[in-house]
Amino acid sequence: MKHHVRVLLYILSVLLLIVGCARQEEKSVKEKTKPEGPTEVKQPIIDMHMHASWMRYISDGRSIITRPSYPAGSINEPTAATSDEDVLQLTLAEMDKYNIVKGFLSDDLKNVYRWVDKAPDRFIPSPMINLTTLRPSIDFLQAEYTEGRIKALGEFTTQYYGIAPNDPLLDPYFSLAEELDVPVLIHTLGFGSPLPTFRSSLGHPLLLEEVLIKHPKLRLWVENAGYPFLDEMISLMYMYPQVYADLSTISWIIPRETFHDYLDNLVQAGLGNRLMFGSDQMIWPETIGMAVESIESAEFLNEEQKRDIFYNNAVRFLRLEEKSEKN
Numbered sequence: 001m002k003h004h005v006r007v008l009l010y011i012l013s014v015l016l017l018i019v020g021c022a023r024q025e026e027k028s029v030k031e032k033t034k035p036e037g038p039t040e041v042k043q044p045i046i047d048m049h050m051h052a053s054w055m056r057y058i059s060d061g062r063s064i065i066t067r068p069s070y071p072a073g074s075i076n077e078p079t080a081a082t083s084d085e086d087v088l089q090l091t092l093a094e095m096d097k098y099n100i101v102k103g104f105l106s107d108d109l110k111n112v113y114r115w116v117d118k119a120p121d122r123f124i125p126s127p128m129i130n131l132t133t134l135r136p137s138i139d140f141l142q143a144e145y146t147e148g149r150i151k152a153l154g155e156f157t158t159q160y161y162g163i164a165p166n167d168p169l170l171d172p173y174f175s176l177a178e179e180l181d182v183p184v185l186i187h188t189l190g191f192g193s194p195l196p197t198f199r200s201s202l203g204h205p206l207l208l209e210e211v212l213i214k215h216p217k218l219r220l221w222v223e224n225a226g227y228p229f230l231d232e233m234i235s236l237m238y239m240y241p242q243v244y245a246d247l248s249t250i251s252w253i254i255p256r257e258t259f260h261d262y263l264d265n266l267v268q269a270g271l272g273n274r275l276m277f278g279s280d281q282m283i284w285p286e287t288i289g290m291a292v293e294s295i296e297s298a299e300f301l302n303e304e305q306k307r308d309i310f311y312n313n314a315v316r317f318l319r320l321e322e323k324s325e326k327n
Helices: 004-033 083-099 107-116 137-144 167-181 203-212 230-239 256-268 287-296 303-318 320-324
Strands: 045-051 100-107 122-127 153-156 184-186 220-222 243-247 274-278
Touching: 045 274, 045 287, 045 303, 083 100, 083 107, 083 167, 083 274, 083 287, 100 107, 107 122, 137 167, 153 167, 167 203, 203 230, 230 243, 230 256, 243 256, 243 287, 243 303, 256 287, 274 287, 274 303, 287 303, 303 320
Parallel strands: 045 100, 100 122, 122 153, 153 184, 184 220, 220 243, 243 274
Antiparallel strands: none
């Protein structure tokens, strides 16, 4: 009897061992085949500052970019783009990589329309205006807006040519934007061009105050958040709640620590809900990723604040929610 019990116990232990080995093998197979980590779903981004022409930037006398390469404040490596088509395709690849669902695109309209034709629904088309080589008539712009071919106004790059943002020459354009209720982008930066007509003083944000008083319904956003005029930019945004700002070129052209310090000051001033992501992609599609990383690496921002900068603030400023509801 005892012999039979011992045999049964032996058989039972063997069976348990076999079952245990089978389960361990199944677990091992699952661990080998499962993903290394959770699948990341990238949140959408809106890029509020992009351009469409490579050739324009290497042929208009701006010696700082006569050879397409990164500027001194960033990685000193050349871009892979050597033509307008390269810039377009590499830009679209970067947009896909970082889930950039919309890009505000300004340039000579023939370049803008070429990009929009090749990538419908990816861009918000807008004419660049410098009042020299790019000076579209008001009647022409009115017709293009009526046809729905353009959705905003600017970038105004008049600072490069010694023209202040409150110069009367710009007033008809601001009046048109106010009448049509379309957003306006204006270039302001305290440095950035070898052109002899460029003046750092014309990047002063408070030069826009006269414009905003005369055009109280103007929906304006300021490039580079008025860098380096921090206090003046805060003052302007406090006084005029319709003013937003993008964080574009300064996210990669100045040292990262300096950019973070400037951004942190704007957020601490309570303006985090009016700052918008931008790359200022011109001839360097690679700067899109650098601009994204500059926000992601800002440890003083929580996830909600990053979402606001990357997406929510632009949706509000562009009134995309209202358009979605109407559709």
